[in-house]
Amino acid sequence: MITRWNKCYMSIHFITTIISLLSVPRMLQAADILSPAQVLRDGDTMISSGGDFVLGFFSPGNSKNRYVGIWYNKIKGQTVVWVANRETPLTNTSGTFKLIERGFLAIIDGSNSVVWSTNSSKTVQNPVAQLLDTGNLVVKDSDYSDPENFLWQSFEHPTDHLLPGMKLGWNFMTRREVYLSSWKSYDDPSTGDNTIHCDPSGYPQLTIKKGDALQMRTGPWNGVGFSGVPNGRKNTIYTFEVVMNDNEIYYHYELLNHSVISRYTLNESGVGQRWTWVDDTQGWVIYLTSPIDSCDTYGFCGVHGSCNIVNSPPCGCLDRFTPKDPIGWGRTDWSQGCVRRTPLNCSKGDAFLKYSGLKLPDTRGSMFNVSINLEECGAFCLKNCSCTAYASLDIRKGGSGCLLWFGELVDIREESPGEDIYIRVAFSEMGKDSKGMKLKLILAMVAVGGIILLGLSLLLYFKKRKKLDQLGGRTRSVSLKNRKDECHDTEIELPMFDLNSLTKATDNFSFQNKIGEGGFGPVYKGLLEGGKEIAVKCLSQTSMQGVDEFKNEVTCIVKLQHRNLVRLLGCCTQGEENMLVYEYMTNKSLDLILFDPLKSSVLDWPKRFHIINGIARGLMYLHQDSCLRIIHRDLKASNILLDSDMNPKISDFGLARIFGGNETGVNTNRVVGTYGYMSPEYMIDGIFSVKSDVFSFGVLVLEIVSGKKNRGFFHRDHQLNLLGHAWMLYKEGRPLELMGSHPRISLCLSKILRSIHIGLLCVQQYPEDRPSMSSVVLMLGNEGALPVAKQPGFFTERDVLKPEFSVSSNVASSANEVSITLLDPR
Ligand SMILES: *[C@@H]1O[C@H](CO)[C@@H](O)[C@H](O)[C@H]1NC(C)=O
Ligand SMILES: *[C@@H]1O[C@H](CO)[C@@H](O)[C@H](O)[C@H]1NC(C)=O
């Protein structure tokens, strides 16, 4: 700074400094309290008592203007979290900061005018200003530190930062709202267009606005998180909640470990970002942004539209609804939204249909009642013709409270796991499913050819029966109706194995027959009486599901059939035992071959490409082609099984679903996954999406190409893990070195390069940058140009906050790879 001052100014400043030293005591460097007798000049600072925050004069970016602000003290660089005179900068360094009469804090410019000041209706005897270790600048009576007695506090006048402990929302007593507003630009902290609010008009939800226009919103608060922010509550860094009472409604978050530095900001383009400080080399890491994708754009699919980012195009109408403007809709203009297929007729009686797995629609204008249950809620909504939908308010303990919508339903997206909502439809829609017409047709056919059909179906039944009996043991068939809509129309037969036959097949679950131990329990090899080999997975007693729900899940999963998924043959639920029976895979799991220096030579390049392709196809099927849309959540080399022809088969899919896939259950809040394969946003925030699976897939691809494990990767030249190593080589234009000592077959070189490139695209830090699995399959299958890969997430072994994971994790051990189960720190 001094170099910028000219000599003349220096001497004037020097003289005034001397004079002021004689009259008003200078602010003591590094004190946390400013008394009325002191003054803070440009160049002086206040430092909070624990040394976490500094207050002083600063110039943002390339600006020469001077502002009073607060920034972090203990970390490199100047991250400003609050600005006092954001609209009224000083143009030189002659400003001072002090308490003026009545305990107002003020910034005074060189000509003695007040350019900024606080105000308060309260007055106290001995006002002082204090910078607290939370980053809150307060004016209070020197004798009291009770927040109730603060005359003024910067936490009630934030700029673009939400720090732990701040309340974002409304105080109804003072009729004041605390909200964040972005800076205008990097150089200019004055109020920008973007704001983030905790919106209490209806049931509380967080909203990001540009001017008056709503840009995005979270779904309503559901007791544990925000609807539409799946698993947003599970993280090891902070807890958060919405507090509602007669006096105030606000959102706040608190750090779980106070040595972690984390902040939430609204940037100049209106993007909310969560940051965590890693260290001096990596600096701040963003691990959560919102909006995440275009489905987060407010009302992207119009009224009654439903957005699903894995679909192409992403917009669809809710079931029983059709596009209002079919031609526009066909041209991907979704602005008109959808209307009911059959119009409502309240006087003749309507009904409510349950829709599951959704982010609840905009709650502005909604009504709620915490004391009535869902049934009463439905009865209430039915009585009032303008009530269009209802749902539970709080999803804890199986749901309670009542949330009611009046009018059109806007901004819905499909979410896994999402929430249930009951939407008003015409009575005639009930009982008729989407395939109503087909059903009629079938009925007509039955009437005509009833006898023939009956004969045929009997024949089919016995055939199937016979096949099942051959399958082994004494199996019995149980028909189960599935609760999922898409799986609804057919009844499927779920083979049930009995415990005796499985005990016999696995030689009483003997140690010799144990072939592995997954995150969910031990796996045994078994031989059925007919000679068929099976693998029996015993699920440990951690599932909180009831037996019926369990069977339902299994029924759904049995329906998933793909050449790259391990076939589930059936299950066994007897007494305390829950077991899944799979086909047995001769070549066991990929990790046992890939990472074994001797056995890995079996995997030549064509086989490796075959495996990569197979996994990609299997995963694509899980993500978008199956009726269930499953996110695997624990994709890793030990979950890829190989059959006798080295065809890869994904295993353990659907297990995450059985365990805690149902967020409305109690105690099912867990994050499953494996270090080294988990994406940053999932590992840190518990946010999972198809893109977290894509990340794991990318890790697998790089492992398959290099033959090395990501976790535990060691290189004598640097600290990077496999992802970092691959990226460094890629950036330096020598990606082939990733293969290490593998034989280099020139025929495959371009395919190897392509695989590495695709692997790197999949492990990019931000989920929105990663391709979907369908794009991956396309990229693998053709020769077109690929986008440039950006920096991967977690590319050093010093992962963000890793130690915390081992603290709170519940580890199920296995030979070399460990699936961890994180309990919700709530
Ligand atoms: C908090 O984090 C620090 C640094 O990451 C770690 O050393 C410490 O053990 C953590 N404390 C707790 C209680 O988890
Ligand atoms: C705001 O954040 C988003 C996402 O992280 C980024 O793409 C955008 O460039 C940022 N805007 C500014 C002005 O920094």
Ligand SMILES: *[C@@H]1O[C@H](CO)[C@@H](O)[C@H](O)[C@H]1NC(C)=O
């Ligand atoms: C239905 O509910 C709305 C919103 O609360 C209310 O304004 C209206 O009077 C109610 N109608 C009837 C018939 O109760």
